[in-house]
Amino acid sequence: xxxxxxxxxxxxxxxxxxxxxxxxxxxxxxxxxxxxxxxxxxxxxxxxxxxxxxxxxxxxxxxxxxxxxxxxxxxxxxxxxxxxxxxxxxxxxxxxxxxxxxxxxxxxxxxxxxxxxxxxxxxxxxxxxxxxxxxxxxxxxxxxxxxxxxxxxxxxxxxxxxxxxxxxxxxxxxxxxxxxxxxxxxxxxxxxxxxxxxxxxxxxxxxxxxxxxxxxxxxxxxxxxxxxxxxxxxxxxxxxxxxxxxxxxxxxxxxxxxxxxxxxxxxxxxxxxxxxxxxxxxxxxxxxxxxxxxxxxxxxxxxxxxxxxxxxxxxxxxxxxxxxxxxxxxxxxxxxxxxxxxxxx
Ligand code: ASP
Numbered sequence: 319x320x321x322x323x324x325x326x327x328x329x330x331x332x333x334x335x336x337x338x339x340x341x342x343x344x345x346x347x348x349x350x351x352x353x354x355x356x357x358x359x360x361x362x363x364x365x366x367x368x369x370x371x372x373x374x375x376x377x378x379x380x381x382x383x384x385x386x387x388x389x390x391x392x393x394x395x396x397x398x399x400x401x402x403x404x405x406x407x408x409x410x411x412x413x414x415x416x417x418x419x420x421x422x423x424x425x426x427x428x429x430x431x432x433x434x435x436x437x438x439x440x441x442x443x444x445x446x447x448x449x450x451x452x453x454x455x456x457x458x459x460x461x462x463x464x465x466x467x468x469x470x471x472x473x474x475x476x477x478x479x480x481x482x483x484x485x486x487x488x489x490x491x492x493x494x495x496x497x498x499x500x501x502x503x504x505x506x507x508x509x510x511x512x513x514x515x516x517x518x519x520x521x522x523x524x525x526x527x528x529x530x531x532x533x534x535x536x537x538x539x540x541x542x543x544x545x546x547x548x549x550x551x552x553x554x555x556x557x558x559x560x561x562x563x564x565x566x567x568x569x570x571x572x573x574x575x576x577x578x579x580x581x582x583x584x585x586x587x588x589x590x591x592x593x594x595x596x597x598x599x600x601x602x603x604x605x606x607x608x609x610x611x612x613x614x615x616x617x618x619x620x621x622x623x624x625x626x627x628x629x630x631x632x633x634x635x636x637x638x639x640x641x642x643x644x645x646x647x648x649x650x651x652x653x654x655x656x657x658x659x660x661x662x663x
Contacts, residue, residue, distance in 0.1 A: 319379040321475055321582050322364045323329070323365065323366070324402040324403065324458075324459035324460075324461065325367040325368075325369075325400065325401045325402050325403075326366050326368050326369075326401060326402065326403050326404070326405060326455055326458050326459055327368075327369055327370070327371065327393075327394075327397050327400075327401040327403075327405070327407070327468055328351075328368060328369070328370040328404075328405045328406075328407060329353045329370075329371050329373075329390060329393055329394075329404060329406045329409060330331070330354065330370060330371070330372040330388070330405065330456075331373045331375060331376060331377060331379070331386070331406065331408045331409070332344060332373055332375075332376030332377040332378060332379065332407075332408070332409055332411075332638075333348070333378065333379050333407060333409025333410065333411075333435040333436070334350040334407050334409060334410065334435060334436050334437060334438065334439055334447075335354065335361040335409075335434075335435045335436035335439065335440050335447040335450070335451070336348050336351065336354045336376055336407065336439070336440065337439045338353070339439075342655055343536070343632065344465045346439065346503070346628070348375065348376035348377060348378065348478050348520075351370055351372035351520075353409070353440075354440050354442070354451075355359075357441055357448070357456070358440065358448055358451060358452070360448070360452060361451075361452065361455065362454055362647075363408055363458065364452070366389065367458050368398070368453060368455065369401075370421060371390075371393055371397075372469045377407055377409075377482070378411075379408055379409025379410065379411045379412040379435075380409070380411050381414070382409075382411065382412045382415070382416055382462070383406075383504070384419075384533040384535050384636065386416070386533075387416060387420060387533065387612075387633075388421040388423075388531045388533070390406060390416070391418060391420060391423045391424060391529050391531060392529070392531065394420075394424065394431065394454050395527065395529045397406040398429070398527050399489050401429070402429060402430075402461065402466065403429055403430040403431070403432070403456070403457075403458030403459055403466060404430065404431045404432070404433070404458060405432050405433075405434065405454045405455055406420075406431065406433045406434070406488055407434060407435060407451070407453070408433050408485055409410070409435055409436050410435045410437065410495050410496075411487065411498075412435075412480070412487075412488075413473060414473065414486050414496065414570065414629040415629045415633060415661075416433065416481055416482075416633065417433045417471050417473050417482025417483065417485060418482055418485075418515065418533040418627070418629045418632070418633040418634070419633035419637070420471045420481045420482065420612055420634055420654065420661070421470070421471040421481075421482050421630075421633075421638070421639060421657045421659070422483070422634050422637040422657060423531070423533075424527065424528045424529060424530075424531065424640075425528040425529070425530065426469065426521055426525040426526060426527050426528055427469060427470070427471065427527060427542055428466065428469040428520075428521055428524075428527075429460065430456075430457060430458040430460075430467075430468045430469060430470065430472070431464050431470070431471045431472070431482075432454040432457055432458045432468070432472050432474050432479075433450060433454075433462050433471075433472065433473045433499065434450045434454040434473070434474045434475060434483060435447070435450065435473070435475070436450055436451075436597075437493050437495060438600060443491070443510070444555065445646075446476060446493045449477075449507075449600075450474060450476070452512070453474055453477075453507050453511070454474040456511065457472075457474055457479060457505065457511070460513075464573065466645065466653070467513060467518070468504060468505070468513075468518055469519070469520060469521065470482070470504070470518065470519055470589040470657075470658075471483070471529070471657075472504060472593050472645065473485045473495075473496055475496045476493045476494045476496070477493060477504035477506060477507045477508065477620065478498075478503045478505075478506055479496065479504045479506070479507075480496060480497075480498035480501070480503050480504060480505075481501055481504060481519075481658055481659075482503060482542070482656065483627070483628075483629070483630040483634075483649045483659040484498045484499075484500060484501040484627065484630070484659065485497065485498050485627070485629070486498075486499070486600060486602070486627050486628075486629060486656070489654050494566075494609060499600045499601040500601060500602070500603070501661070501663060503659070504517055504518055519575075520608060525605060530640065530641070532566060532640035532641075533633075533636040533637060533638045533640050534561060534635075534636055534639035534640040535636055536559040536560055536561045536562075536639070537560070537561060537562045537563065537632065537635050537639070538554050538555075538557060538562075538563050538634070538638065539563070539564045539566060539628065540554050540555075540558060540563050540564070540565050540566065541598065542566060542567055542573055542574070542598070546574070546579075548570060548578050548582065552582070553580050554593070555582060555585075555586050556619070559600070560586075560651070561588065561591060561595045561635075561639050562591060562592035562593070562594065562635045562639060563591060563592070563593045563594070564623070564628060564631045564632060564635070565583075565593050565594065565595050565596065565608055565620065565628050566596055566598050566628065567595050567596065567597055567598065567604070567612070567615075567618070568597070568598060569597060569598075569599060569602075569610065570597065570603070570604060570605040570608050570612065570614070571574075571595045571597055571604030571605060571606050571608075571612040571622065571623075572609050572611035572612045573595075573612065573614075573615055574611070575611055575614055576612065577594060577636055580614050580618055583615065583618045583620060584619070587618055587619035588618075588619075589619065590645060591647070592621060592635065592639075592645075592647070592648060592652070593615075593618075593619070593620045593621065594620075594621050594622075594623045594626075594631055594635065594652060595612070595615055595620050595621065595622055595623050596623035596624070596628055596631050597623070597625075600648060602625065603624050603625035603661065603663075604622050604623050604624055604625070605622075605663075606620070606622045608614075611639075619647060621652050621653065622653070623652075623660070624660040624661060624662060624663075625661050626659055627659075630659040630660075634659060635650075635652075635654070637651045638652070
C-alpha cells in the first residue's frame with residue numbers, strides 16, 4: 319500500500335476544526351483556512367501534494383443547505399481528474415447529512431471523499447482535529463496497485479472510518495462523536511491503520527463520474543410519539559408541495575393502528591406521496607409485517623426503510639425526487655441499496 323505522491327484536495331467548509339474564540343464574546347467562530355494549515359506543519363511530511371479550496375466565508379454546519387451540497391459536488395467534479403482523493407473539512411453537527419447527500423450525488427465515484435472535522439478547534443491544546451485531519455489525508459491518499467483503497471464517501475472521526483451514509487452523530491461532548499450502528503467500520507486507526515477491506519464498496523472502474531446536482535427538498539420527517547394528534551399529522555401532511563415523508567416509527571417499524579392514523583397515511587399515499595418507514599432505533603432494521611402494527615402500514619402502501627439512517631433517508635429521497643422518475647421507479651430505488659446505505663434481508 320502506498321500514499322506518497324498522491325494528490326489530495328482539501329475542501330474547507332468550516333466547522334469547529336477551524337474556529338477560534340471571539341475575544342469579545344467568547345463564542346466560537348470559523349476563521350480562514352491558512353490559520354488551520356499553520357497549526358499543522360506535520361502535513362508537509364506526508365509526502366502528498368496537498369491543495370486546498372476554502373469556503374468564503376467558512377460556515378458552521380448548522381447553516382449547511384442543499385445548495386452547499388451542490389457546491390461541494392461541483393468542486394469535486396471540477397477537480398476530479400486532477401486529484402487522487404478529497405478531504406472535506408466540515409462541522410460535525412450536519413456532517414452525516416452532508417456525507418450521505420454526497421454519496422448519492424456522486425454517481426460512479428471511484429475516488430475517496432473523506433469528511434472530517436473536530437470537537438475542539440485545531441488551535442486548542444487538546445484538539446482532536448490534528449489526528450482527524452492527518453489520518454483523513456492518509457486514507458484519501460491510500461492506494462494499492464495504483465487503485466484507491468477507499469473509493470467511497472466516508473466519515474473519519476476519532477480513530478474510525480465509516481461509510482458516510484451509514485453514520486450518525488451521537489455525541490455532542492465526547493471526541494467519539496459518530497456511530498455506524500448497522501454497518502462495520504471500514505477502518506480503525508490505532509498503532510496501525512487497519513482497513514476492513516471486505517466491507518468497502520468498489521464501483522465499476524472507468525465509468526464516468528455523473529454528478530446529480532439537483533435536490534428536491536419538499537420532504538418532511540414525522541416522528542411518532544405516544545400522544546401524537548391528528549391535527550399535527552394534518553399540518554405535516556397538508557404541506558402543499560410535499561413529495562415524501564420519512565415516518566420515524568417505533569422498534570421494527572411499528573405505528574399506531576387507529577383508524578384516524580391509518581386513514582391519513584393512506585390518503586397521503588393515494589396522493590402520490592412516498593412514505594418511508596424508518597425506525598427511531600439506532601440499531602436494527604424495520605421489518606414490515608412482523609407485528610400487526612406495521613402490517614397495516616404495508617397495506618396502506620408505506621415503503622420499508624430497512625436499516626437506513628434518517629440522514630441517508632432524507633438525502634436519498636432528495637436526490638431521487640429531483641430526477642423526474644416515475645412513482646414505481648422511485649419506489650424500486652428506495653427498496654434497493656444504491657450506495658451501500660441499507661442491508662436487505
Ligand atoms: N457547530 C459546529 C458545526 O457543526 C460543531 C462542530 O463542528 O463540531 O459546524
